[in-house]
Amino acid sequence: MRDQEPAPMDAERRLSTREAAELLGVKPETVYAYVSRGQLSSRRVSGGRGSTFDAGEVEALARRNRRDGSGGSGSRASGSGSSGGGSSGGELSVRTRLTLIESDRYFFRGVDAVDLATRHTYEEVAEWLWTGRMLPGSTFTAPAGCVAVARRAVEALPEHASPADLLRVATVAAATADPLRFDLSEDAVLGTARTLIPTLVAALPPKGHRRRDEGLMAHRLWTRLSMRDPDEASLRALDVALALLVDHDLAASTLAVRVAASARAHPYAAVSAGLGVIEGPLHGAxxxxxxxxxxxxxxxxxxxxxxxxxxxxxxxxxxxxxxxxxxxxxxxxxxxxxxxxxxxxxxxxxxxxxxxxxxxxxxxxxxxxxxxxxxxxxxSGMAPTAGETIFAVARTAGWIAHALEEYGERPLRMRPSGLYAGPRPPQPLPE
Incomplete structure (x- = not known):
């Protein structure tokens, strides 16, 4: 069940220990550490065992912590802590159940990602990341009307448009053809995921005169990347590459997706945010x-x-x-x-x-x-930009998994405070 938008704070409202901890982004025991240091005051609940805290006082402390870049002593360890975003050693940390990277291995929902990618198709790995269920034989189908809109938009672009350009335009076009895109329920978002990925591939111009829009995603994508007829080993390599690249924790593009989802942007808009980041030479390119x-x-x-x-x-x-x-x-x-x-x-x-x-x-x-x-x-006789296309198509599944996870969190939590370093106000008006 999703958290609701927090109510406006005021001096009359009292918070429980749990609510204060969530607002501060710390563990409950740290709240009492703040009390012992005189940074917070508490009031015992009449007839109860717990304490309550002044909402305005807690909010002021949270603002100070954000400004100072700290969450308090013992508030957060790297990769753990509250469900909100927080600062640890100057880096943003976000709790996720999707991907873990450690000891030169990485895992999707606790399962070795390489084992998943080499034993299951890209579609099956995507379903596992989205739902935590393995659905053998999973396939994705794009609505004909949505594909037609996306293709027309892509065909209007100049020939030198990059893969990210093509996919971003196709995503926006697909969104306009989906009147239910603002439905952020889990079933609706999963439905979008299963149709958006094949729509993006179908919107890409085919090499030569061949176009394949059925079968596994790797088979369809091959006809957009190479003039050669693929052998089974090459198709398997492409399918495994897609599955390996589905997700990789909070990469730059994934963080952009989560920020968009935190503001309750619909899945198409969240994917567009990710596509806007991958063009950098240090990421998808x-x-x-x-x-x-x-x-x-x-x-x-x-x-x-x-x-x-x-x-x-x-x-x-x-x-x-x-x-x-x-x-x-x-x-x-x-x-x-x-x-x-x-x-x-x-x-x-x-x-x-x-x-x-x-x-x-x-x-x-x-x-x-x-x-x-x-x-x-x-x-495989592909262009230098083919790797970027493979990466973007693969990672779209991971982006939607992160967006879906973020929709279940408190809205607008991905909003760090800036550390102002300019001249102190008030300054005179410029001449």
């Missing part, structure tokens, strides 16, 4: 940089001069290292293992290995999922 690097290595036959050029230009070598995985990126390991079964992927695999080994002479970094995804796109 990173695989395109790795794709171009791989192509340069293949053309020159040696990674050393290519990497030297990257470093000389002051650029970091794309496709290497990940701040959440001190060791090996499990997504890269799983995808590389599949690509090793595809004979035509061997040149790109050797080039990727050359990049890692050449760089490791000075900085021992492992390949990350961007390099693995680039190896898939290069060996």
């Amino acid at each position: 990173a695989s395109g940089l790795a794709h171009r690097l791989l192509q340069d290595v293949l053309e020159q036959g040696d990674a050393a001069p290519v990497i030297a050029d990257e470093l000389r230009a002051g650029r970091r070598v794309p496709g290497l290292g990940h701040r959440l995985y001190p060791g090996e990126d499990p997504r890269a390991r799983a995808l590389f293992a599949l690509l090793e079964r595809i004979p035509r992927a061997e040149p790109a695999l050797l080039a990727a290995r050359d990049i890692v080994e050449t760089t490791a002479r000075h900085v021992p970094l492992h390949a990350n999922v961007d390099l693995a995804l680039a190896t898939l796109t290069v060996s």
Whole structure:
């Protein structure tokens, strides 16, 4: 059951310990620590065992804590605490039941994500993330009218439009065709999820004259990314890539989605917020940089001069290292293992290995999922932007899972306070 918009605070209203803790974003015992330090006053409940707190006083303390960037002593440990967003060590932390990353592994609802991705289809993994239920044989179907609207919108864009442009426009167009988009109930949001993803893929222009709009999402997406006829191993690699990329905790785009959902934006708008973030070279577009690097290595036959050029230009070598995985990126390991079964992927695999080994002479970094995804796109005859498309389609499922989770939280909780660093008012009016 969703929390309601909190009532306006006033000096007459008293809060229970639980309500005060939720407003402050701390544990109940921390509320009493504030009392012992003289930061809050309490009043015993007549005839009861609990205490109550002045609402205005609690609100003032919450404002001070936000301004100071602290939640109080012992208020929050990294990755735990109250259900609201909070500050811990200067970083926003949000409680979620979706994805856990630890010890060079990641888990969807407690289940190893690599095991899920390699044993189930993208659609089945998406359903697991949304509902916590495994639904074998899951498929997604897009309404014909919605697809027609999205295609017309995408076809009106110039040829140089990026994948994020195409998908963002398709999302907005699909929203206009859905009169029920403002229904944020769980069933309605899940219905949107199951139709929006196939609509986005169907709206993408096909390569050549082929278009496939039925079957698994990986099969449909392939015809939008490559002129080649796929073999089963290549389709499986693409399907696993989609499943591996479904979610990755609070990445930048996912945080944008949760902020939108916190303001009760409908799912299409929340997905649009995520699509607006992934174009950055440090996020969804990173695989395109790795794709171009791989192509340069293949053309020159040696990674050393290519990497030297990257470093000389002051650029970091794309496709290497990940701040959440001190060791090996499990997504890269799983995808590389599949690509090793595809004979035509061997040149790109050797080039990727050359990049890692050449760089490791000075900085021992492992390949990350961007390099693995680039190896898939290069060996499949896809454009450098294909990895960004794969990432965006895959992550749409995760975005909707986070939006659905956020709809169950207190509205507008994703609203940090700014730490003002300008001149102190009052200042004279400018001349």
